[in-house]
Amino acid sequence: MPENFDEVARALHDDGVRHDADQPDRRLRRRNLGPDAAALLSVVCRAMGARWVVEVGTSNGCSTLWLARAVHDQGGTVLSVDVDGEAQGAAAATLDRVGLRDRVQFRCADGGAVLRGLPDASQDVVLLDAERSLYPRWWPDPVRVLRVGGLLAVDNVLSHPDEVADVRDRIEADPQLESTVARTGAGLLLAVRRGPAG
Numbered sequence: 001m002p003e004n005f006d007e008v009a010r011a012l013h014d015d016g017v018r019h020d021a022d023q024p025d026r027r028l029r030r031r032n033l034g035p036d037a038a039a040l041l042s043v044v045c046r047a048m049g050a051r052w053v054v055e056v057g058t059s060n061g062c063s064t065l066w067l068a069r070a071v072h073d074q075g076g077t078v079l080s081v082d083v084d085g086e087a088q089g090a091a092a093a094t095l096d097r098v099g100l101r102d103r104v105q106f107r108c109a110d111g112g113a114v115l116r117g118l119p120d121a122s123q124d125v126v127l128l129d130a131e132r133s134l135y136p137r138w139w140p141d142p143v144r145v146l147r148v149g150g151l152l153a154v155d156n157v158l159s160h161p162d163e164v165a166d167v168r169d170r171i172e173a174d175p176q177l178e179s180t181v182a183r184t185g186a187g188l189l190l191a192v193r194r195g196p197a198g
């Protein structure tokens, strides 16, 4: 019998906050997506009927949990990428608890390499929540892999504006994209890929 989603998601987030407060090494923190941003992303994914979602930055699976639930009704799949296989193991165990493990494929690999290997216009949603300094090197793949009407989400645009300034400039200057920043959590940039008519 699956456990209650809201209880598991809240406990996972609260545990992450406690864990990170006691962890001086940034790279060992969980840095989970905030619950408001995760819920917002989930609602948008559902409204879009998203079936093909790729997230870069699994950690122990807070965002993965919400994305997996969002694609569930459509029979969709989340491809969740991280260089930390142990954290992905923890994410898989949590997904199991809420009956959503079959909605997620984990890839322990560099996010840039995985994005590079995806076909053009193949994804409904791309979430970037990994090592921000790497994002510029991954361009233009996060946009190239989006279908028309697809959504690019980038977390931490308000908490770490300097680190995402380059990609924010690229997104705002790209005529294929229309974007806004949701002032929730660490700041979630949302950009939709326009059709040829704009």
Ligand SMILES: C[S@@+](CC[C@H](N)C(=O)[O-])C[C@H]1O[C@@H](n2cnc3c(N)ncnc32)[C@H](O)[C@@H]1O
Residues within 6 Å of the ligand: 030, 031, 032, 033, 034, 056, 057, 058, 059, 060, 061, 062, 063, 064, 081, 082, 083, 084, 087, 109, 110, 111, 112, 129, 130, 131, 134
């Ligand atoms: C901010 S945390 C992700 C939080 C996660 N989205 C959540 O809500 O729980 C960033 C993650 O990015 C991963 N990461 C760092 N560099 C990466 C890379 N080159 N490719 C993929 N993942 C990477 C880290 O191992 C870390 O787990």
